[in-house]
Amino acid sequence: MLNLMPAFTEEQSMLRDSVARFARERGGLDNRRQSSAEPHGFSAEGWQQFAENGWLAAIFPEALGGIGGGAEEMAIIMEVIGRGLLTEPYLASVVLGGKLVERLGSPAQANALLAPMIDGRTRLALAFVEPRSGYDLFRIDTTLKRSGSKRVLDGVKIAVLNGDTADTLLVTARTEEGPVVVIVPRDAAGVRIDGCATVDGLRGANIALSSVHIPDSHILGDPTRAIDALEYTIDLATAAVCAEAVGAMSELLTITTEYLKTRRQFGRALSDNQALQHRAVDMYVALHETRVLVVDAIRGFDERLVGDRKAAVSAAKAHTGAAARLIGQEAVQLHGAIGTTEDCIVGHYFKRLTAIDLLFGNRTWQLRRFSKARLQQGPGR
Amino acid sequence: MSMNLTPDDRAFCDEVRAFVAENLPASLARKVANDQLLTKQDYLTWQQALGRRGWLAYTWPKDAGGPGWSAVQQFLFEGICAELNAPPIVPFGTRMAGPIIREFGTDWQKKRFLEPIRQSAEWWCQGYSEPSAGSDLASLATRAERRGDTYVVNGQKIWTSWAHHADWMFCLVRTSREDRPQKGITFLLIDMRSPGVDVQPIRAIDGTHSYNSVFLTDVEVPVSHRVGEEGQGWTCAKFLLSLERLDNASAGFIKRALNKLRTAAEKTQQADDPVFQSTLADVEIRLRALELLGVEVLASASEGRAPGPEVSAIKIRSAELFQFILELTVQVCGYASLPYDGRLLQGETSEPAFAPSYSALAAPKYFNRRAVSIFGGTTEIQKNIIAKRVLGF
Numbered sequence: 001m002l003n004l005m006p007a008f009t010e011e012q013s014m015l016r017d018s019v020a021r022f023a024r025e026r027g028g029l030d031n032r033r034q035s036s037a038e039p040h041g042f043s044a045e046g047w048q049q050f051a052e053n054g055w056l057a058a059i060f061p062e063a064l065g066g067i068g069g070g071a072e073e074m075a076i077i078m079e080v081i082g083r084g085l086l087t088e089p090y091l092a093s094v095v096l097g098g099k100l101v102e103r104l105g106s107p108a109q110a111n112a113l114l115a116p117m118i119d120g121r122t123r124l125a126l127a128f129v130e131p132r133s134g135y136d137l138f139r140i141d142t143t144l145k146r147s148g149s150k151r152v153l154d155g156v157k158i159a160v161l162n163g164d165t166a167d168t169l170l171v172t173a174r175t176e177e178g179p180v181v182v183i184v185p186r187d188a189a190g191v192r193i194d195g196c197a198t199v200d201g202l203r204g205a206n207i208a209l210s211s212v213h214i215p216d217s218h219i220l221g222d223p224t225r226a227i228d229a230l231e232y233t234i235d236l237a238t239a240a241v242c243a244e245a246v247g248a249m250s251e252l253l254t255i256t257t258e259y260l261k262t263r264r265q266f267g268r269a270l271s272d273n274q275a276l277q278h279r280a281v282d283m284y285v286a287l288h289e290t291r292v293l294v295v296d297a298i299r300g301f302d303e304r305l306v307g308d309r310k311a312a313v314s315a316a317k318a319h320t321g322a323a324a325r326l327i328g329q330e331a332v333q334l335h336g337a338i339g340t341t342e343d344c345i346v347g348h349y350f351k352r353l354t355a356i357d358l359l360f361g362n363r364t365w366q367l368r369r370f371s372k373a374r375l376q377q378g379p380g381r
Numbered sequence: 382m383s384m385n386l387t388p389d390d391r392a393f394c395d396e397v398r399a400f401v402a403e404n405l406p407a408s409l410a411r412k413v414a415n416d417q418l419l420t421k422q423d424y425l426t427w428q429q430a431l432g433r434r435g436w437l438a439y440t441w442p443k444d445a446g447g448p449g450w451s452a453v454q455q456f457l458f459e460g461i462c463a464e465l466n467a468p469p470i471v472p473f474g475t476r477m478a479g480p481i482i483r484e485f486g487t488d489w490q491k492k493r494f495l496e497p498i499r500q501s502a503e504w505w506c507q508g509y510s511e512p513s514a515g516s517d518l519a520s521l522a523t524r525a526e527r528r529g530d531t532y533v534v535n536g537q538k539i540w541t542s543w544a545h546h547a548d549w550m551f552c553l554v555r556t557s558r559e560d561r562p563q564k565g566i567t568f569l570l571i572d573m574r575s576p577g578v579d580v581q582p583i584r585a586i587d588g589t590h591s592y593n594s595v596f597l598t599d600v601e602v603p604v605s606h607r608v609g610e611e612g613q614g615w616t617c618a619k620f621l622l623s624l625e626r627l628d629n630a631s632a633g634f635i636k637r638a639l640n641k642l643r644t645a646a647e648k649t650q651q652a653d654d655p656v657f658q659s660t661l662a663d664v665e666i667r668l669r670a671l672e673l674l675g676v677e678v679l680a681s682a683s684e685g686r687a688p689g690p691e692v693s694a695i696k697i698r699s700a701e702l703f704q705f706i707l708e709l710t711v712q713v714c715g716y717a718s719l720p721y722d723g724r725l726l727q728g729e730t731s732e733p734a735f736a737p738s739y740s741a742l743a744a745p746k747y748f749n750r751r752a753v754s755i756f757g758g759t760t761e762i763q764k765n766i767i768a769k770r771v772l773g774f
Contacts, residue, residue, distance in 0.1 A: 129716050131717075131737075134649065134650075134715060135715065158716060158717070158735075158736070159716040159717075159719050159720075194734075194735065196720045196721060196722075196734070196735050197720075197721040197723070198719045198720060198721055199718065199719060199720070199721045199744040199745065199748070200719075204719060204720060206720075206735055264513075265515060265516050265517035265520070266516070266517045266520075267517075275761075276761075325708070329751065332751045333751070333754060333755065333759075333760070336515055336516070336755055336759065337510070337515060337539075337540055337752070337755055337756065339751070339755075340585055340586060340749075340751055340752045340755060341583055341584065341585060341586065341592075342584040342585065342586055342588065343583070343584070347586035347748070348586070350586070350748070350751075351586060351744075351748060354711065354744065354747070354748075355719060355744075357712075358711070358712075358715055358716060358718060358719065359716075362712050362715060363712075364656055364657075364712065368656075
């Protein structure tokens with residue numbers, strides 16, 4: 001059951017094959033342990049390979065040094081990341097950071113920030129979650145205010161994915177005119193980064209901002225477009241983790257089915273029990289029902305009307321959250337005691353799937369957003 | 382939860398509460414309340430205090446040194462201890478090795494082992510499961526070869542909780558191969574300091590260590606450490622099933638988790654959300670059902686009737702509900718569940734470093750407790766018990 005995100009063109013097939021090769025060599029439990037122990041939480045050499053193979057360029061336009069692909073290429077890469085339990089910060093740097101810069105930044109800003117990122121020399125991280133924000137992208141307490149002739153940034157961000165070692169932070173803030181995104185180098189005065197491991201074996205940070213001076217040139221693009229750009233970016237990132245989850249869930253189904261066939265107790269294979277076969281079938285059905293919703297959310301991502309996009313993304317994410325819960329929990333339970341140990345890869349997939357459900361809106365929140373989006377779409381759609 | 386308590390029962394509850402207030406250090410109660418890992422000394426502090434009062438072996442009959450409590454009193458004691466965040470009592474000594482030695486042991490064994498168990502002066506672990514013998518325990522293969530006055534034991538036990546703290550292990554070993562595997566099993570008491578005993582930690586997916594593998598290589602066990610006859614080991618183990626009672630501590634753990642869920646919802650402004658309220662109502666109803674089922678079993682026990690296979694239904698629902706509450710808590714905490722606070726989890730500090738205290742350990746707890754539907758009899762085995770013994774399949 002490989003490769004559930006479709007490859008429609010020859011280039012996409014080649015992309016998928018090359019990323020899959022990387023994951024076969026560098027994925028799996030031992031590699032993950034090693035990567036997690038690296039200073040940045042991933043292998044620097046692995047990230048260089050991402051750069052050299054053009055995977056960091058895949059979803060950016062050629063004018064910005066990219067290869068001209070989009071959401072479909074992103075989904076192909078993310079599915080493999082999910083399958084292989086890879087720790088490379090593609091989501092954080094390329095999708096959350098890079099796509100926001102592309103959508104919102106001025107040409108000069110986009111060139112300055114994206115070129116070194118695509119080369120693998122620098123990394124971006126988007127800081128948009130706050131202690132009181134929940135999943136509301138625009139419930140922002142961080143302020144950008146005038147202080148004499150300067151502008152200063154004050155506030156606290158949490159759950160900054162790979163924010164512990166990113167070179168450049170993109171930070172959402174509130175002004176009197178509305179939300180803005182500001183560019184903050186990690187070593188700017190007044191920036192305090194508290195890095196941590198996350199429960200799924202990746203990295204994140206809490207970031208405190210105290211009167212950080214923001215020159216005009218560091219306001220990302222035209223602030224009146226910030227809302228649309230942020231919503232687009234988070235929707236894209238949501239679709240990305242759905243694709244990652246599909247890869248992870250597919251692996252779990254394969255591993256679990258194999259285990260049921262080989263593990264013997266009471267003189268027979270576990271799979272001789274019809275009850276257990278049916279539970280594996282339930283996992284399969286949930287996976288494939290989720291897959292089509294994710295593929296639908298990805299296809300034509302850039303061409304959709306915003307309301308349609310929100311509905312499709314929320315549909316995919318709500319279902320992904322539910323399927324991730326079922327498949328993750330069942331994989332552990334069907335493996336019995338070994339599924340609860342760190343030595344078995346099943347638990348690691350389960351933890352990552354749990355985290356994915358929490359990112360960008362859990363399933364309850366997504367159902368609500370889907371409802372709202374559908375109401376706005378009106379009857380007859 | 383209304384139970385008809387007699388004035389004596391109420392006085393008993395007061396006595397238990399007073400004991401806990403006096404003997405449970407606040408810092409230890411806090412660690413338990415915060416789902417932090419406890420040290421060996423943490424467990425011993427509480428258990429030895431209970432032991433000094435004669436309350437550790439609270440299920441033992443009076444003539445064996447137990448306090449002689451009724452089924453209701455045992456139930457109340459468990460509930461109050463859980464409510465006040467006392468550490469869970471490690472069951473392997475008082476609830477397993479002790480009763481078996483009392484029932485099947487030699488006079489020497491009773492004299493040697495029962496008092497230290499009553500006082501928590503020696504730590505016991507359980508050598509039952511093996512990598513190939515989980516639910517199918519009778520297929521165990523650890524061999525014990527008789528050589529004169531000694532058994533020489535070779536094999537591997539797994540999922541041995543707290544083996545790294547243990548002084549003794551009670552162990553099911555195979556002394557012969559028979560037509561039925563149960564017939565060739567023998568019950569041995571193994572000194573964990575014996576040469577050839579090698580304990581290796583197993584890390585759970587939340588990063589904590591409580592289980593172990595115990596490798597046994599030419600371990601010499603005196604025949605005087607065999608409980609019961611050779612080949613009687615399975616009978617000894619099955620004897621414990623006849624002593625099984627519904628432990629009211631699980632309801633206590635569920636209530637503690639539910640309180641944390643309510644706190645998380647309040648702190649994140651989700652308590653008034655209608656969807657959450659509806660889900661919470663369902664949880665509370667399921668908890669009420671569990672409590673009523675528990676009281677029913679208690680009433681049977683008070684009349685001297687041993688719990689039957691319907692207890693499996695309680696175990697199934699109890700595990701499901703506990704796990705669901707933990708899952709829901711992670712959902713409610715959202716992003717605040719993401720940071721991994723290893724130092725807080727391991728009990729090295731009482732201050733969370735990255736997230737508010739109500740969320741800081743929500744995810745590790747959710748991950749770790751996937752085990753409650755697996756250890757001590759999987760949900761699937763519990764369902765088989767009901768299928769066979771209640772529904773007659």
